[in-house]
Structure formats: structure tokens, C-alpha cells
Amino acid sequence: MVDELRSLNGHPRRIPARQDVYHEADRVRHLHYVTRGLLYCYHDLPDGGRQITLLHRAGDLIGLSDLHSDTATHSLRTVVDCELLAVPKTALRKCDGTLPRLSECMLQGLARNQQVLSRMLMATGRQNARCRIMTLMLLLHEMQPGGPTGDAPVLDLPLSQAEIGDLTGLTNVSVSKILCDLSESGHIERRGPRIVLRRLKDMRAITGYVPLACGAPAPRTASAGEPVEPPAPASPSGAAAATK
Numbered sequence: 738m739v740d741e742l743r744s745l746n747g748h749p750r751r752i753p754a755r756q757d758v759y760h761e762a763d764r765v766r767h768l769h770y771v772t773r774g775l776l777y778c779y780h781d782l783p784d785g786g787r788q789i790t791l792l793h794r795a796g797d798l799i800g801l802s803d804l805h806s807d808t809a810t811h812s813l814r815t816v817v818d819c820e821l822l823a824v825p826k827t828a829l830r831k832c833d834g835t836l837p838r839l840s841e842c843m844l845q846g847l848a849r850n851q852q853v854l855s856r857m858l859m860a861t862g863r864q865n866a867r868c869r870i871m872t873l874m875l876l877l878h879e880m881q882p883g884g885p886t887g888d889a890p891v892l893d894l895p896l897s898q899a900e901i902g903d904l905t906g907l908t909n910v911s912v913s914k915i916l917c918d919l920s921e922s923g924h925i926e927r928r929g930p931r932i933v934l935r936r937l938k939d940m941r942a943i944t945g946y947v948p949l950a951c952g953a954p955a956p957r958t959a960s961a962g963e964p965v966e967p968p969a970p971a972s973p974s975g976a977a978a979a980t981k
Contacts, residue, residue, distance in 0.1 A: 745828035774819030
């Protein structure tokens with residue numbers, strides 16, 4: 738996959754944590770393949786707020802929805818130090834199925850993005866605040882390279898409470914309270930930027946979570962020198978508490 742992208746004049750970029758790669762409405766002539774790190778797409782709102790729409794990890798090709806336009810329809814920001822491969826859109830548009838692995842990756846990426854957006858839309862629109870946070874944790878756990886493993890799996894979560902709120906439509910106060918509640922109830926154990934999902938099966942049953950059909954990006958070994966149950970009904974009180 739990386740070799741195919743390099744054959745299209747892809748070049749590496751290293752971007753520090755908490756930096757914008759580009760902004761909405763910028764002229765962007767490249768798609769970005771993530772070789773290492775975590776990023777998110779977001780939109781600035783008229784009231785000064787922000788809505789995060791998608792998270793991207795290693796193995797994702799970012800910007801597929803803008804492939805046939807040079808104007809970005811979202812802003813892109815790093816969460817941790819990231820290594821990207823910037824690939825010209827013109828080269829991708831001309832490959833025309835001649836690179837089958839790349840074509841398959843692009844289709845899988847579009848399908849995964851659609852599923853993730855649908856899950857978060859359903860959670861934000863129909864679940865109470867507690868279930869929104871649990872759904873986000875389950876989704877991020879599944880998206881980790883290698884996929885879900887173990888009875889008490891560990892989730893890397895380097896997002897701030899403000900960023901979790903911008904993903905789920907909750908205030909910082911609501912996010913903080915729910916994380917504390919989930920720790921006290923034994924559903925999770927917080928270890929800095931890592932969270933152990935102690936009651937994974939219970940969390941799936943409470944939220945009605947069903948695994949993504951596309952799953953997580955497959956783990957990749959770097960080459961030498963390469964950067965490397967029925968859903969619970971939403972409670973009116975929980976929904977009210979989630980309002981910003």
C-alpha cells in the first residue's frame with residue numbers, strides 16, 4: 738500500500754502534536770495516508786464551538802470525500818506526533834484501477850467512514866450522555882490497529898475532555914462526571930491516557946453496540962527506513978444533561 742502511494746509521488750510529512758494540517762476551505766491538493774499517529778477532522782461552528790466528525794489512525798487515507806475537489810470541506814488536526822504520506826490528488830484520479838490494492842483500500846476507507854459517522858450520529862441523536870461516552874470508547878477500541886483483544890482490553894485515548902465533548906456533543910463537565918461515574922461503577926479503569934475497559938460485555942449490552950463490518954485497519958510492519966444485545970433506550974434526563 739505504502740509503496741503504491743509512493744509510486745504516485747507521495748512524500749512524507751512529520752507534524753507535531755496539536756497542530757492543524759489544514760483548515761476548512763483551504764486549497765488542499767493532497768490526500769494524506771497516516772503511517773503513525775492520531776488525527777481528527779472537525780468543523781468550526783458559528784457560535785465559536787467545534788464539532789469533531791472523524792478520528793483517523795495509522796492505515797487511514799484522509800480526504801477521500803475531497804478527492805475530486807481542491808477545496809477542503811473540513812479542518813484536520815493532529816492529536817499526537819504524526820507521520821503522514823501526502824499523495825497528489827491528480828495522481829490518484831489518474832490511476833484508474835491500475836493499482837488494485839490502493840483501490841481496495843480507498844473503498845474500505847469510505848465504507849468505514851460511513852459506518853463510523855452513522856454510529857456517532859445515532860449515539861449523539863438517540864443515546865443518553867453515559868451511553869454516548871461508552872459508544873465512543875467501544876468504537877475507538879475497535880478502530881485500534883490490531884482490533885479488540887482480551888477480556889479487559891486497553892484503549893489508548895490521548896484526547897482531552899474538551900475533544901471528547903466535541904465528538905459527543907457534551908460539555909466538559911458532563912464528560913468529566915461520566916468518566917468518574919464509569920470508573921466508580923467498575924466499567925473502566927483510568928491510567929493516564931489509557932483506559933482499561935473492565936466490563937466490556939456489559940458496555941456492549943447497555944449501548945447495543947455491534948462491531949463495524951469493516952473492522953480496524955490491519956497492522957502494518959514498517960520497511961527499513963520507513964516512518965513508521967438490545968440497545969438501552971435513551972433516558973430523557975441523560976439527554977437533558979448532555980445539552981451544552
